[in-house]
Amino acid sequence: MAAPRVDQHQIDFTRSPLAVDLDRTLLLTDTLVEQFLIIAFRHPWQALKALAVLRQGRAAFKQAVLRIAAIDPGIFLFNQHFVAYLQAQKRAGRELHLVTAADQETADLVARDIGIFDSATGSSPPINLKGRHKLGYLEQRFPGGFSYAGDSPADLVIWKKAESAVLVGVSRSTRDAFSRLDCPLECEIKRQPVGLRDWLKLLRVHQWSKNILLVVPLILGQAFMQLHALLTVGIGFIAMGLAASGTYVINDISDILADRGHQTKRFRPIARGVIDAGQAFCVAVGLIVLGVAIMAMLSLPAAGWLLVYLAGTLSYSFVFKRLPMIDIFVLGGLYTLRIVIGVYLAGEPLSHWLLMFSFFFFFALSMAKRHVEITKAAAQPGAGTEIKGRGYRTTDAPLTLTMGVGTNLIAILVLSLYVSSDIYVRPLYSDPQWLWGAVILVMMWSSRIWLLSHRGELDDDPVSFAIRDRLSILMGLATGLFFALSLI
Numbered sequence: 119m120a121a122p123r124v125d126q127h128q129i130d131f132t133r134s135p136l137a138v139d140l141d142r143t144l145l146l147t148d149t150l151v152e153q154f155l156i157i158a159f160r161h162p163w164q165a166l167k168a169l170a171v172l173r174q175g176r177a178a179f180k181q182a183v184l185r186i187a188a189i190d191p192g193i194f195l196f197n198q199h200f201v202a203y204l205q206a207q208k209r210a211g212r213e214l215h216l217v218t219a220a221d222q223e224t225a226d227l228v229a230r231d232i233g234i235f236d237s238a239t240g241s242s243p244p245i246n247l248k249g250r251h252k253l254g255y256l257e258q259r260f261p262g263g264f265s266y267a268g269d270s271p272a273d274l275v276i277w278k279k280a281e282s283a284v285l286v287g288v289s290r291s292t293r294d295a296f297s298r299l300d301c302p303l304e305c306e307i308k309r310q311p312v313g314l315r316d317w318l319k320l321l322r323v324h325q326w327s328k329n330i331l332l333v334v335p336l337i338l339g340q341a342f343m344q345l346h347a348l349l350t351v352g353i354g355f356i357a358m359g360l361a362a363s364g365t366y367v368i369n370d371i372s373d374i375l376a377d378r379g380h381q382t383k384r385f386r387p388i389a390r391g392v393i394d395a396g397q398a399f400c401v402a403v404g405l406i407v408l409g410v411a412i413m414a415m416l417s418l419p420a421a422g423w424l425l426v427y428l429a430g431t432l433s434y435s436f437v438f439k440r441l442p443m444i445d446i447f448v449l450g451g452l453y454t455l456r457i458v459i460g461v462y463l464a465g466e467p468l469s470h471w472l473l474m475f476s477f478f479f480f481f482a483l484s485m486a487k488r489h490v491e492i493t494k495a496a497a498q499p500g501a502g503t504e505i506k507g508r509g510y511r512t513t514d515a516p517l518t519l520t521m522g523v524g525t526n527l528i529a530i531l532v533l534s535l536y537v538s539s540d541i542y543v544r545p546l547y548s549d550p551q552w553l554w555g556a557v558i559l560v561m562m563w564s565s566r567i568w569l570l571s572h573r574g575e576l577d578d579d580p581v582s583f584a585i586r587d588r589l590s591i592l593m594g595l596a597t598g599l600f601f602a603l604s605l606i
Contacts, residue, residue, distance in 0.1 A: 131304045132212040134281045135260055138204065138235070139268040140218035140228060143286045146195045146309075146391030149220050150180055152374055155395055157187050159372040159436060176248075177241040180221040189224055190375055191231050195391040200267070200286050200307050201232070208234050215239070217256065219248035248272055253279060265304060277301045312393055320370065320387040320398065321363035321405075327585045329358050331453065332460035339466035340546065340605070347464050350416050354463040357416070358456070361409025361428055367402035369435045371395050413459075420462040427455045442509035446488060450481035453581070471536040478529035482564065483580040485522035486571040492518055493574050523568055530561045547604040555600035563593045 141148040158165040164186045171182040208214055216238040218225050225240030239255065241247045247255060249272040256264050256276065266276050267284035271292050277283045282302045285293065287309035296303075332355050341347040370377065370388045377389035387393040406428065414421035430452050438448045454476045461468050488510065495505045496512035503511045510518075537553050547553065563584070570576040576583060584590040 131265055131282050131302075132207060132210045134263055134265045135213035135215055135236075136204075136207060136265045136267060136284070137215050137217040137256055137260075139266075139270070139273065139286075140216060140220050140225065140240075142394075143267055143269045144197060144200060144204075144216070144228070144232075146197050147193075148394065148396060149189065149193065149224055150183065151394070151396040152193060152371075153187065153189055154183050155371050155399055156374060157183065159368070161186065175244050176219075176246040177221070178243040180241055180246075181223075181243060184221055184223050189227060191227055193375055193378070194228060194231060195378070196232065197286065197307070197309075200284075203284075203305060203307065204234055215259075217247065217252060219246055219252065249275055252276060271295065274299070310392065312387075316387045316392050320367060320393055322366045323359070323363070325362065325366065325582070326355075326359040328453075328579070328581050329355050329362070329456060330585070331456040331581075332358065332463060334457050335461040335466045335469075335472070336464040337601070338469075338472065339464055341464050341466060350465075351460065351463045354413060354416050354420060354459065357409045357412035358424060358427075358459065359409070360405045360412070361424060362431070364402040364405035364409065365428060365431045365435070367398050367405070368432065371399055371402075372436065417462045420459045423455060423459045423462065427452060427459065430455065440509050442514070445509070446481060446484045449484035449487075450477055453480035453484070471532065475529055475532045475536065478525050478532060479564070482522050482526035482529060483567065485518055485525065486567055486576065486580055489515065489518040489522055489571050490574060490576050493572070497574065519568075519572060522571075526564050526568065530557065530564070533557050533560060548606055549604050552600045552604040555603075556597045559593050559597045559600070563590060 138144055141150070154165065154168070157168070168179060168182040168186055172179045204214055214235050216225055216229050216235045218238075218240050220240050222238075222240035222242050225238040229235045229238035239247065239259075245251055253276045256266070257279065263281045265282040265284065266273065266280040267286055268276065269286045269288050269292075271289075274292070274295055277296060278299050278301065280301055282304040283296065284304050285296065285306040287307065288296070293306075332351055336342050336347060336351050367388075370386055373383070374389060374395065377383040377386055380389075383389060388395055388398055410421055410424055410428075413424045430448060434445065434448045434452070439445050454473065457472065457476050458468070461472075488508075491508065492505065492510055492512060492515045496515060503513060505512065534557055537550070537557060566589075567576065567580050567583075571580075584594070
C-alpha cells in the first residue's frame with residue numbers, strides 16, 4: 119500500500135473536525151458484504167429472511183444482518199497507513215469522528231476497538247447514513263464546518279461541502295470527479311492495486327493439477343491418439359479448473375474469520391483485504407457458470423457429474439469436513455468423480471475395475487492427508503485431545519494409520535486382480551505382463567506416501583505432492599514406460 123500523499127499547500131487542517139467513513143476507508147473491507155456472505159453460506163435461510171427486510175430500507179437490512187449473527191471484531195482489517203495518519207492527527211489535537219453508513223452497533227464496535235474517535239455514528243432505521251443523508255447529518259452536527267475522509271463516489275456530495283478532503287483508495291473516476299470540486303485535498307492514501315498474482319492465488323490455479331485425473335480414462339482406453347478425444351478432454355480440463363476455482367473462492371469467503379486468525383491462511387487475498395469479498399463472490403459464481411456451460415457443450419453427462427462434484431465440494435467445505443470418516447469418504451469420492459468425468463469426456467465405457475481401484479486408492483490418500491494433520495496436532499506442545507475444526511482427536515492416529523494402509527493394500531489388490539483376470543482375456547495389450555511393473559511401482563509410491571505421512575513429512579495433498587516431488591515424477595514416468603511396453 120502506498121504511503122499517504124499530502125497536499126502541497128501546507129494548510130493547518132487540524133482546526134476542522136475530521137469525519138471518517140468506515141467501509142473501504144478506515145477498514146480495507148466492507149463489513150456488511152462480508153458479514154452477509156458469511157451468514158449466507160452458514161445460515162442460508164436466515165440470510166433469505168434478512169433479504170426480505172430490504173423492503174423496509176437498507177438501514178433495517180443492516181440491522182437484521184447483525185441480529186442474525188453478531189459481528190466479530192476479528193473481521194476488522196484496518197487500513198494501517200490511514201490509521202497512522204489518524205493517530206498523527208489525534209496527537210495534534212484534532213477531533214476525529216467516525217461517521218458511517220454501517221449499522222450503529224458496528225460503528226460502536228470499531229470505535230471501541232481502535233480507541234481514537236471522539237464519537238461514532240452509524241445508520242439506524244429508517245435512515246441509511248450515506249450520501250446526502252450523511253451530508254445532512256454532518257452539516258447539522260458541525261455547523262462550523264468539517265473535513266471528510268472517504269472512498270466512494272457517494273462521498274462526492276459530501277466533499278463538495280467539506281472544508282478539506284482525505285481520499286482513501288478512491289478509483290480513478292472518483293479521483294477525476296473530485297478534482298473538479300472546489301475542495302482542498304488534505305491527504306490521499308492509495309491502495310495497493312490488485313495484481314494478476316493475487317487473482318491466481320485466490321483462484322488456486324496450482325490446484326488445477328489435480329484435474330490431470332481426467333486424462334486417466336483417455337490413456338487407459340488408448341484413445342490418446344484421437345485428436346477429437348484429446349481436444350475434448352483438454353477443454354474439459356480447463357472447464358473443470360474454472361468451476362473448481364469458483365468453489366475455492368467461495369470456501370475462502372466462508373472462512374474469512376478463521377483465515378484471519380490463522381498463521382498462514384491470513385495471507386490469502388480475501389483474508390488480508392486485497393480482493394473484496396463481494397467482488398470475489400461475483401467472480402466465483404461467474405467461473406462456476408462458465409465452467410459448467412463449457413462442460414455441457416462438450417458432454418451433458420460430464421456436465422451433470424461436474425454439478426455433482428461441485429455440490430460435493432461445497433458440501434465438504436461447509437459440513438462434511440467436520441464429520442470424522444465421512445470427510446474421507448467424500449474426499450475419496452471427489453477424486454473418483456474426476457475420473458468419471460474423464461470417462462464421459464473421452465467417450466470411453468465406464469470400467470467398474472477402474473471405479474473400484476480409484477475409490478479405494480483415493481480413500482487411502484485422503485486418509486493419509488488427515489493422518490498427517492492428526493499426528494502434527496498431537497505433536498504440538500500442550501496439545502489437547504480435540505482438533506479444532508475437525509471431528510478427530512489426537513488419539514485417532516493409530517486408527518487412521520491402520521485404515522489408510524489397509525485400504526491402500528485393497529486398492530493394490532484390486533489393480534492386481536484386474537491385471538491378472540481381465541487384461542489377459544481381452545486383446546487390449548500386446549504384451550500385458552509389463553503391466554505388473556506398473557502395479558509394483560504404484561504400490562511402492564503409495565507406500566512411500568504413507569511413510570512420509572506417518573513421519574509428518576507430507577506437507578500437502580498427496581496428488582499435489584506427487585506432481586511436484588521429483589521421485590514421484592520419476593516413478594510416474596517409469597509407470598508410463600511399463601504401460602507403453604505393454605502396448606508394443
